[in-house]
Amino acid sequence: MSDSLAFLGWSGGKVLVGHGPFLDVAEPPSSGAAFYRNEFGLGDPKPWRVPAEWQLVEPAEAMEALGSSDMPLISWETLEATLFAGVFQEITTSIRWGIFEKTVPVVVERGRMEGGGGAAFARRALATAPPLVPYGFLDPSGGFAGMSPEHLLRLDGRTLRTMALAGTARAEEREVLAVDEKEIREHEFVAQALVSKLGDLGRLERGAREVLDLGPIVHFHTPIEVALDRDESIDSLIRRLHPTPALGPLPRTHETMSRLQTWRDRLGAPPEFGAPFGAVVDGVARVLVAIRGLWWQGDELKLPAGCGVIEASRLVNEWRELRLKREAVKARFGL
Ligand SMILES: C=C(O[C@H]1C=CC=C(C(=O)O)[C@@H]1O)C(=O)O
Structure with a gap:
C-alpha cells in the first residue's frame, strides 16, 4: 500500500475512495473502479488510475480514515491585478x-502553508453537501481537493447527463442575476454549445435554466440529458464535451x-484545474x-478561479467575480 489516495462523491450519498x-x-x-485524472489539455495518454484497493463508503468513514491532522496556517500573498488585467486586455482584443x-482565464491566489494540509483539506472537502461534490487526489508530495458544483457528465448505460x-x-443578487442580460448570454453560450455537441448522439432533452444556490454564491444551471x-x-x-465554454x-x-x-500558464493555473476529474x-x-x-x-x-469573458464583460466586474469564487472556496475550507 502507498500513501496516495483519491476520492470522489458518488451516488446515494456515498464517496468512492x-x-x-x-x-x-x-x-x-x-x-x-478506476479514477480519471487528466490535465486541462487532455494530454495524458493513460488518464485512468486503477487503485490497489477501493471502497464506496459514507463520507464520515472516509473522513475518519484520513486521521485528525490540524488545518495548516496559511499566509496568503496579495494578489496583484496587473497580470490579469494584461490577459483580460488581450482577450477583449481577440x-x-x-x-x-x-473564453475563461484563470487567476491563482497563492499561499504558504505551515504544518502540511493534504489530509485536513481532504477531510473538509468530504464534509460538503450536495449539490457540491467532493473530489481529490493526494500523495505525500502534493495534491488537490475541492467541492465542485459542476458535472461534466454522468453516464449510466445509455443515459448521459x-x-x-x-x-x-x-x-444577495439572486433576483438581479435572473434578469441580467450579460450573465444570461454567457450562460446560453455554454448551454447551446452543449446542445450542439450532443444533438447527434440521441434524443436530447434540455431542462429549464434555473438559479442554483451554493450558499454565498449562485449560478445559472441548465440540466441536459441524452438518451x-x-x-x-x-x-x-469526455473529449467531445471538454472543455465546455464554462471553462x-x-x-x-x-x-x-x-x-x-x-x-x-502565464497566470500559473495548475494543469488539472478545470479539467475532468472522475471515476x-x-x-x-x-x-x-x-x-x-x-x-x-x-x-x-x-487557489485558482476562472471567469467567463465575453464581449460585454468588464475588468472590474470579472475581478470581483473571481474574488467571490475564491472567498466561497476559502469559506468552505474554513480558511
Ligand atoms: C470557472 C469557474 O466557474 C465556472 C462554473 C460556474 C460559473 C462560472 C462563471 O460564471 O464564469 C464558471 O463557468 C470557477 O469556479 O473557477
Whole structure:
C-alpha cells in the first residue's frame, strides 16, 4: 500500500475512495473502479488510475480514515491585478477580432502553508453537501481537493447527463442575476454549445435554466440529458464535451485552445484545474469539472478561479467575480 489516495462523491450519498499505488491505464476497466485524472489539455495518454484497493463508503468513514491532522496556517500573498488585467486586455482584443466569442482565464491566489494540509483539506472537502461534490487526489508530495458544483457528465448505460453551469452572482443578487442580460448570454453560450455537441448522439432533452444556490454564491444551471442511440465510450464523451465554454474557449479550435493554454500558464493555473476529474465503478461514470478546490505541492498552496469573458464583460466586474469564487472556496475550507 502507498500513501496516495483519491476520492470522489458518488451516488446515494456515498464517496468512492481509492488507495494507491495506482496503475495508470489508457482505458477504464469494464468492472471494478478506476479514477480519471487528466490535465486541462487532455494530454495524458493513460488518464485512468486503477487503485490497489477501493471502497464506496459514507463520507464520515472516509473522513475518519484520513486521521485528525490540524488545518495548516496559511499566509496568503496579495494578489496583484496587473497580470490579469494584461490577459483580460488581450482577450477583449481577440474577441473584437472575432477569434473568440468567449473564453475563461484563470487567476491563482497563492499561499504558504505551515504544518502540511493534504489530509485536513481532504477531510473538509468530504464534509460538503450536495449539490457540491467532493473530489481529490493526494500523495505525500502534493495534491488537490475541492467541492465542485459542476458535472461534466454522468453516464449510466445509455443515459448521459450533463449541465451548463455559468453565470454568477452573490446570493444577495439572486433576483438581479435572473434578469441580467450579460450573465444570461454567457450562460446560453455554454448551454447551446452543449446542445450542439450532443444533438447527434440521441434524443436530447434540455431542462429549464434555473438559479442554483451554493450558499454565498449562485449560478445559472441548465440540466441536459441524452438518451444515447448507441453505446459510447466514456473517453470519447469526455473529449467531445471538454472543455465546455464554462471553462474553455468558444469556438473550441486548436488555435483558441492554445491561446487559452498560454494565458493559463502565464497566470500559473495548475494543469488539472478545470479539467475532468472522475471515476467509473462497474461501468457507471461520474466526471466532474475540477473547480472550487485547493492545489498544493510541498508547502506551496494555490487557489485558482476562472471567469467567463465575453464581449460585454468588464475588468472590474470579472475581478470581483473571481474574488467571490475564491472567498466561497476559502469559506468552505474554513480558511
Ligand atoms: C470557472 C469557474 O466557474 C465556472 C462554473 C460556474 C460559473 C462560472 C462563471 O460564471 O464564469 C464558471 O463557468 C470557477 O469556479 O473557477
